[in-house]
């Protein structure tokens with residue numbers, strides 16, 4: 001333990017600091033694959049305000065110690081992982097919804113405000129915050145902003161980046177800045193807000209977020225359509241869009257995903273079908289009736305084998321609960337589950353999904369594939385036993401091949417989970433060399449001593 005560092009932090013945090021090894025373990029993991037020898041942070045501190053964050057950064061700088069911000073720790077890319085002497089800033093004492101302004105359609109929140117809570121409060125005023133990482137019940141806004149999280153509603157509504165209008169950020173020199181103004185429309189100066197969104201906590205620490213809200217859709221209606229052929233399922237996605245519809249959700253689940261969810265959480269999914277599309281429409285009740293009838297016609301023409309339409313909110317929720325349990329369900333199959341995230345143009349989804357299935361079969365790896373078909377964003381969930389050396393090596397090969405496939409299909413490494421330390425070795429294959437150079441210059445400008453979440457992204 002670095003006793004001098006501890007003494008200085010203790011002055012600020014009193015009891016709000018963790019230094020016991022057993023407790024530090026809880027902050028060493030996120031949902032990325034566990035390394036064999038997990039590194040522990042030196043300390044975890046629980047700031048109550050931006051000033052404390054600023055003082056912490058200056059102290060850490062003095063002791064050449066990295067700072068890693070942490071929300072719920074559910075990121076899949078290793079963004080919260082410790083790679084060198086580090087202090088974790090955990091924001092559980094900064095979780096308030098500070099203001100919801102109905103007339104201006106904005107909310108001001110602290111970094112650990114949970115997305116579901118923000119939405120629940122907004123809904124009480126007839127408002128809506130659409131970004132929905134599927135684990136919205138725990139995901140914090142700080143983590144979602146840092147990763148520009150997406151989720152099943154991105155096709156219609158966009159992702160977190162489309163709803164952030166101002167941030168309070170603490171920089172590596174301890175300065176506390178506002179990146180914008182709390183107004184919906186603003187082109188005054190460079191768009192610094194956008195620079196921080198999706199920067200994976202590598203440029204500064206977010207201590208307050210101003211979000212854009214929209215009026216809450218009056219109603220929603222969910223349809224589940226099953227197909228005997230993956231090609232027909234993806235053709236149906238195009239048929240829906242080309243007929244002028246923009247469903248809030250257009251998610252794809254493959255046969256393995258359907259079967260695994262049903263095993264974990266029996267809810268009547270038809271797991272003998274090759275694929276299912278989960279289609280949710282939202283809007284005014286009167287127009288939804290018309291839209292649902294039209295969607296039904298399109299699905300029938302697209303050769304759907306079975307179609308189920310939720311009749312009420314309870315049935316809606318039942319299907320959503322099943323869909324949200326996909327990741328947890330895969331843990332039924334093997335001791336470890338790893339979720340990947342690749343994105344391709346929508347026209348290439350079939351090639352991507354079939355390619356992933358083929359690669360996994362060749363290397364004897366179990367995969368359940370799901371994704372946001374409207375955006376071309378596919379998540380293979382791998383069931384693994386990482387204590388099996390052979391399987392672990394096979395999985396590394398599978399990963400390399402899947403990223404190569406996505407890039408060859410004009411896609412990219414991540415649609416919404418980010419790069420972190422898990423995918424940084426592939427970055428130079430996915431981005432222009434000159435672009436990476438400028439990204440590194442930006443990192444250096446904001447954090448020349450490389451203490452703010454280092455070892456991530458590059």
Ligand SMILES: Cc1cc2nc3c(=O)[nH]c(=O)nc-3n(C[C@H](O)[C@H](O)[C@H](O)COP(=O)(O)OP(=O)(O)OC[C@H]3O[C@@H](n4cnc5c(N)ncnc54)[C@H](O)[C@@H]3O)c2cc1C
Nearest residue numbers: 071072073074075079134140142143146149150201206416
């Ligand atoms: C079951 C499951 C389903 C998921 N579904 C989706 C999905 O549909 N779509 C999607 O996009 N993601 C999804 N995710 C990934 C992830 O949960 C989300 O990206 C989530 O929004 C991350 O929030 P978090 O609070 O867990 O962030 P964390 O994991 O705590 O942090 C994520 C990153 O943000 C940084 N960070 C956190 N707080 C701050 C801050 N205050 N200032 C600066 N940097 C900060 C961290 O250093 C880290 O790099 C899913 C994860 C799970 C486990």
